[in-house]
Amino acid sequence: MSERLNPGDQAPGFTLPDSEGKPVSLSDYLGKSVVVYFYPAASTPGCTKQACDFRDNLSVLAESGYEVIGVSPDKQEKLAKFAAEEGLNFPLLGDPSREVLKAWGAFGEKQNYGRTVEGVIRSTFLVGPDGKIVKAMYNVRATGHVAKLLRELPA
Numbered sequence: 001m002s003e004r005l006n007p008g009d010q011a012p013g014f015t016l017p018d019s020e021g022k023p024v025s026l027s028d029y030l031g032k033s034v035v036v037y038f039y040p041a042a043s044t045p046g047c048t049k050q051a052c053d054f055r056d057n058l059s060v061l062a063e064s065g066y067e068v069i070g071v072s073p074d075k076q077e078k079l080a081k082f083a084a085e086e087g088l089n090f091p092l093l094g095d096p097s098r099e100v101l102k103a104w105g106a107f108g109e110k111q112n113y114g115r116t117v118e119g120v121i122r123s124t125f126l127v128g129p130d131g132k133i134v135k136a137m138y139n140v141r142a143t144g145h146v147a148k149l150l151r152e153l154p155a
Contacts, residue, residue: 004105005136011036011127012103016071016093019079024069024091026131033134034127035061035068035149038106039142040120042074042082042092046142050122053146055088064153066126071106073098073120105138124149 005011015025026036037054039047054061054068061068068090072079079092098120101107106123109116122142126134134154 004138005125005133007133007135009133009136011125011131011133012100013131014093014095014100014103016095016100017076018091018093019076019083021076024093026069026127029067029069029127030131031129033064033066033129035066035124036071036104036127037068037122037124038071038101038104038120039122040072042072042078043085046122047072048082048086050142050145051082051088051092052086053143054090055086057146057150058089060150064150066153069093071095071100073101105136110139126154 011026013026015023018024039050041047051070070092073096074094075096076094079094083092095101098107101120106121108121109118110121121138122140124137124140128134
């Protein structure tokens with residue numbers, strides 16, 4: 001099991017390709033606040049609902065000073081199709097090696113329909129302008145998560 005991150009921890013750096021194949025680094029966001037969320041698979045019902053919730057609330061998050069990055073183990077082609085089909089207007093990054101997922105504690109054992117399986121742990125992090133974790137949320141629900149996140153944003 002990957003070690004979990006806690007508020008105050010330095011966010012693990014990464015550079016991953018986005019849906020267009022362009023490299024995106026966490027360091028590109030230094031000086032800004034960013035929501036980094038990890039999800040199991042593009043174009044699945046729960047992940048689509050969650051991504052569309054982020055899309056629909058992007059302006060509210062921006063008004064609160066946050067940008068959004070989604071990360072999954074999907075390859076670039078699947079991310080591009082997902083972004084186009086759903087009109088997603090924030091970066092979707094692919095981590096097929098799962099190294100970044102593991103570094104953030106977002107990959108490991110989880111419960112799925114009563115069975116213990118290894119996979120992506122749906123997780124969301126608020127990263128401050130200094131690159132430190134402000135809030136770490138593991139095992140979040142796809143539905144209603146963005147609304148809950150908005151209620152809990154630090155002032």
